[in-house]
Amino acid sequence: MATDFQQEIKDLRTTMTSVRDVTDLGALETQIADLEQQAAAPDLWDDQEKAQAVTSALSRAKAEFDRVTGMDARVDDLEVLVEMGQEENDAETLAEAERELTSLKKAVGELEVRTLLSGEYDERExxxxxxxxxxxxxxxxxxxxxxxxxxxxxxxxxxxxxxxxxxxxxxxxxxxxxxxxxxxxxxxxxxxxxxxxxxxxxxxxxxxxxxxxxxxxxxxxxxxxxxxxxxxxxxxxxxxxxxxxxxxxxxxxxxxxxxxxxxxxxxxxxxxxxxxxxxxxxxxxxxxxxxxxxxxxxxxxxxxxxxxxxxxxxxxxxxxxxxxxxxxxxxxxxxxxxxxxxxxxxxxxxxxxxxxxxxxxxxxxxxxxx
Known part of the structure; x- marks a missing residue:
């Protein structure tokens, strides 16, 4: 049975909407800007513990922001790939889209699970x-x-x-x-x-x-x-x-x-x-x-x-x-x-x-x- 790309992409976008709501990208951007300002302070490394806490928090916040926005970009790219394959009836392009869809569903599922991790120490190593x-x-x-x-x-x-x-x-x-x-x-x-x-x-x-x-x-x-x-x-x-x-x-x-x-x-x-x-x-x-x-x-x-x-x-x-x-x-x-x-x-x-x-x-x- 042929893959219903339209429905699959719609489902991915629905999941990503809930991921963005939980992640709150606006608040994350504000947090990144604040941490970047702290990290730029010339006396930051006068206090080693504080400096490590700031740089670690900044790294985590940026990684989280990039992870969500990067996934959104992959969904957009998949949609373009599917449109190209369908317009030109190109089996090779559609096969590539199928592989990317499988990979993307797994990645989005993992990201969705990540948003469930809200325990006190879940962010830790x-x-x-x-x-x-x-x-x-x-x-x-x-x-x-x-x-x-x-x-x-x-x-x-x-x-x-x-x-x-x-x-x-x-x-x-x-x-x-x-x-x-x-x-x-x-x-x-x-x-x-x-x-x-x-x-x-x-x-x-x-x-x-x-x-x-x-x-x-x-x-x-x-x-x-x-x-x-x-x-x-x-x-x-x-x-x-x-x-x-x-x-x-x-x-x-x-x-x-x-x-x-x-x-x-x-x-x-x-x-x-x-x-x-x-x-x-x-x-x-x-x-x-x-x-x-x-x-x-x-x-x-x-x-x-x-x-x-x-x-x-x-x-x-x-x-x-x-x-x-x-x-x-x-x-x-x-x-x-x-x-x-x-x-x-x-x-x-x-x-x-x-x-x-x-x-x-x-x-x-x-x-x-x-």
């Missing part, structure tokens, strides 16, 4: 920690598969990442890994990935070829910014230093540069070993510790509010997603019911469908709680 759970060596291998999945997802989108810490298991895989995704809205997108992930497969580590179920936990927190007010007294922190190690316990550093930081009152532990010096690892660990404590503080406040409202139900189950490789092939999110029969693509970073469904589910949950 993200810190993701993956930990092997029950399942022995299969769980450690699963943790490494998840790390690769998220790094490939970021790579597909051109998002910069930085692996901050990797703790290798003895036989194979990872005990844990921590990495940053350094792009605005990384937290808003990836926050829906937090929870327990479950893998079912024939274990490559079982010489009898039995099916094995293993688990891994994914934690996603917003990256702390200099403007956040989280002060941690030094007497609440315990700092241990040790030698960095690679796979199989292989030493990768001849000095005690790795840092393990423990927040004594909460028992929160952060390890960093991928920076070159102890000072850099300590700074990175402190930043992640501040992020975790900030989120913990907000979670406690939210729990108190829910208790006062008489609603104490948990919003996350023990398992949020299952990856089944045997006896059939399927990845299914247990909250949103979103699923695919192609686990290979998922483990190669094709998780946008899960993230979009998760964000829409999360928004619905928030509305239900209000």
């Amino acid at each position: 993200a810190v993701v920690t993956i930990r092997a759970g029950a399942g022995g060596v299969d769980a450690a291998d699963f943790a490494e598969m998840l790390l690769r999945m998220y790094l490939r997802w970021a790579e597909r989108h051109g998002y910069p990442t930085k692996v901050m810490d990797t703790s290798y298991a003895e036989e194979a895989g990872l005990k844990s890994a921590t990495f940053e995704v350094n792009v605005p809205y990384a937290y808003g997108n990836l926050s829906v990935e937090g929870g327990t992930h479950r893998l079912v497969r024939i274990s490559p580590f079982d010489n009898q070829g039995r099916r094995q179920t293993s688990f891994a936990a994914v934690e996603v927190i917003p990256l702390i910014e200099g403007t956040d007010s989280i002060e941690i007294p030094e007497n609440e922190l315990k700092i241990d230093v040790f030698r960095s190690s690679g796979p199989g316990g292989q030493s990768v550093n001849t000095t005690d540069s790795a840092v393990r930081m423990t927040h004594i009152p909460t028992g929160t532990v952060v390890s960093m070993q991928n920076e070159k010096s102890q000072i850099q690892n300590r700074a990175a660990a402190l930043r992640v510790m501040q992020s975790r404590l900030l989120l913990l503080k907000r979670a406690e406040e939210a729990a108190v509010k829910k208790e006062m409202a008489g609603d104490v139900k948990a919003s996350w189950g023990d398992q949020m997603r299952s990856y089944v490789l045997n006896p059939y092939q399927m990845v299914k999110d247990l909250r949103t019911e979103f699923e695919t029969g192609n686990p290979t693509a998922v483990f190669d970073g094709d998780i946008d469908g899960f993230i979009e469904a998760g964000i829409r589910w999360q928004i619905a949950e928030r509305k239900a709680d209000d």
Whole structure:
């Protein structure tokens, strides 16, 4: 059946209208002009923290403005391409328009989801920690598969990442890994990935070829910014230093540069070993510790509010997603019911469908709680 380009373009324009309404381009332009004025001040860098906050906010605002206006321009260009192809009855031009329509529908859908991200920390960059759970060596291998999945997802989108810490298991895989995704809205997108992930497969580590179920936990927190007010007294922190190690316990550093930081009152532990010096690892660990404590503080406040409202139900189950490789092939999110029969693509970073469904589910949950 021939594509109804006219209806498809009309639908795209309708979606973009709602995106512009939510984004409020006029207010965004005013914000950009104000930030540009601040950024042009000759004494801006006298205050490093303020300067970084201003330049970061300006970069985010410009990117958001360009993202919306650029999408509008693509819809206009598509309409021109379709008119050319139809007027000249040019099959090649119409085929090109078909490809652009498919690409544009995906991009506009992602932009629409972005407008739903209105949580307090959704605009932030993200810190993701993956930990092997029950399942022995299969769980450690699963943790490494998840790390690769998220790094490939970021790579597909051109998002910069930085692996901050990797703790290798003895036989194979990872005990844990921590990495940053350094792009605005990384937290808003990836926050829906937090929870327990479950893998079912024939274990490559079982010489009898039995099916094995293993688990891994994914934690996603917003990256702390200099403007956040989280002060941690030094007497609440315990700092241990040790030698960095690679796979199989292989030493990768001849000095005690790795840092393990423990927040004594909460028992929160952060390890960093991928920076070159102890000072850099300590700074990175402190930043992640501040992020975790900030989120913990907000979670406690939210729990108190829910208790006062008489609603104490948990919003996350023990398992949020299952990856089944045997006896059939399927990845299914247990909250949103979103699923695919192609686990290979998922483990190669094709998780946008899960993230979009998760964000829409999360928004619905928030509305239900209000």
